[in-house]
Amino acid sequence: MRHHVSFAIAATVLAACGGGKSADTMANMPAAAATATINGPMEPAAGGKVIEITMTSDDKGNYFTPKDVEANPGDVLRYKLTLGVHNVNFLADSNPGKTGLPPASALLQLPGQTHDIAVSLAVGTYYFQCDPHAALGMRGHLTVAAKK
Numbered sequence: 313m314r315h316h317v318s319f320a321i322a323a324t325v326l327a328a329c330g331g332g333k334s335a336d337t338m339a340n341m342p343a344a345a346a347t348a349t350i351n352g353p354m355e356p357a358a359g360g361k362v363i364e365i366t367m368t369s370d371d372k373g374n375y376f377t378p379k380d381v382e383a384n385p386g387d388v389l390r391y392k393l394t395l396g397v398h399n400v401n402f403l404a405d406s407n408p409g410k411t412g413l414p415p416a417s418a419l420l421q422l423p424g425q426t427h428d429i430a431v432s433l434a435v436g437t438y439y440f441q442c443d444p445h446a447a448l449g450m451r452g453h454l455t456v457a458a459k460k
């Protein structure tokens with residue numbers, strides 16, 4: 313039962329941002345906005361876990377850490393922005409024959425933002441990428457294995 317962060321913060325931010333505020337107002341919101349979730353936070357299924365995957369731009373390039381992710385059904389993938397502007401997309405064209413692919417995320421732009429994906433995919437290996445940086449190598453693979 314870890315990872316209970318930012319339920320209240322996210323709710324506060326959503327409430328504060330819900331009323332058609334101007335971009336200027338949004339920019340002046342307190343730092344709590346920087347930890348808002350794009351999607352989630354989600355709870356893993358009983359016995360499951362949250363797997364954090366960071367998204368970073370630095371002098372080494374643009375990359376996911378880890379880029380090879382292993383998960384069991386019922387786990388939650390938590391993509392978290394460290395630096396830069398990134399998304400995560402389980403591109404259908406690069407996952408031939410796979411079904412139930414999660415939709416592409418919105419762009420994460422604020423450090424600390426997260427996008428959660430519940431692992432409900434069939435056992436197998438899946439490709440994911442950051443759309444703006446795929447050609448620069450910001451790609452990864454998720455391997456879903458049956459729980460032992």
Ligand SMILES: [Cu+2]
Pocket residue numbers: 374397398399442443444445446450
């Ligand atoms: Cu990227």
